[in-house]
Amino acid sequence: MMYAVAVGMPFTNLPQLMQIYTTKVTTGLSISTWVMYLAFGFIPLLYAVSNRLKPLIISNVLWMIIYVFMIVGIFRYSPHLVPTAYDKLLHINNLGKAINQIGLFCVSIAFALFGLDLVEVRKGYAKN
Numbered sequence: 001m002m003y004a005v006a007v008g009m010p011f012t013n014l015p016q017l018m019q020i021y022t023t024k025v026t027t028g029l030s031i032s033t034w035v036m037y038l039a040f041g042f043i044p045l046l047y048a049v050s051n052r053l054k055p056l057i058i059s060n061v062l063w064m065i066i067y068v069f070m071i072v073g074i075f076r077y078s079p080h081l082v083p084t085a086y087d088k089l090l091h092i093n094n095l096g097k098a099i100n101q102i103g104l105f106c107v108s109i110a111f112a113l114f115g116l117d118l119v120e121v122r123k124g125y126a127k128n
Helices: 002-023 031-050 054-077 085-127
Strands: none
Touching: 002 054, 031 054, 031 085
């Protein structure tokens, strides 16, 4: 059952993809939203891979593919998104800043979880 859901859920975006690629209209779609979906989608994917959860791995990989196709479609068919050289540099800079913030967030969570583990270990030593 979980495999059916894992494979089926990403395909709920197929109507949106079909609309973009057949009509070539991207009005109302935000590129930054889909880029954030893609960026934050790596977190559950890494979790699924580290815990060997096949349905989640399948689902997250399929979602990533959908996100990439959405991003490509939005860039391809949005005339106002055809960047100049300056805009390209600005996009790269903003993407770098976003990745940096995500990295800091992940490192902060890792340190917090490591600190919790240390507290648990010390509690175990105190009981002995």
